[in-house]
Amino acid sequence: MQKKIPAKAKPGVIVKIPINNAIHTYAQYLEKGYLAIFDAITPNEQQRPVEEILACPVLFSPVIFDSVKTRIINKGVWPIIGFAEIDEEVVKQIKPQFHLNENSSSLLYYSGETTRNVDPDTMYGLFPISVSNEHNVLSRLEAYVENRYSNAEILAMLDVYFRGQIPWDFIISKSYLTWPRSKPLPKPNELTA
Known part of the structure; x- marks a missing residue:
């Protein structure tokens, strides 16, 4: 059974980040405001499954403002496309x-x-x-x-x-x-x- 995707940012959600009109990538919202941004550059007409996203390396992991969480993630500018428990392998890359x-x-x-x-x-x-x-x-x-x-x-x-x-x-x-x-x-x- 597939896990229900949360409507709001909480640790574990996966978001899609549009980079330009042609490509996007993905990030996982972690604890303490960290965002693990994956090297999962993808054409806009495609979407990767969560398991594939989490297998990609972490490019960088900024701490984001609460306003980014509220304004950008919760309002769908970076839409939530999935959820996964935070994996120790992802955390090790921060x-x-x-x-x-x-x-x-x-x-x-x-x-x-x-x-x-x-x-x-x-x-x-x-x-x-x-x-x-x-x-x-x-x-x-x-x-x-x-x-x-x-x-x-x-x-x-x-x-x-x-x-x-x-x-x-x-x-x-x-x-x-x-x-x-x-x-x-x-x-x-x-x-x-």
Whole structure:
């Protein structure tokens, strides 16, 4: 017997996220406001079964605003298409987020655990602790589909090492906003003004 699909966002629901007029992907709403966004890019005229979606790798896992849950998921902009219990294999793919201030650095995990005094190389490629709206999520998906790093990924990488010391004009002049995913982002010693 198929499980009844909830009408409102609750942990376990699967949503369809339109990326553009041709394609969409899927995400599972988890505990604590996390959203596991799957690498399940699909033509708009098709829909994947839940089991197939959950077998795809997690691309990224932002924490979303309650307003996204209310305005975007509950009102059907990202329609709920299924439900599944949260699988430990999905949770294992959620990367920690980093927090930096003048005196300390730490990683925060989905489980709620924290690792303190983390060096920049450990934080490289992760995201700062933040809450996302639907535009942040879509811009990261669009960048992924276009095979480039998103603005958020580039700024997070620079933040780990430079804490706002790199001017935006420099980032634009070096074409970091169109940096291809097939090429690693530059390390700090490779950044030159």
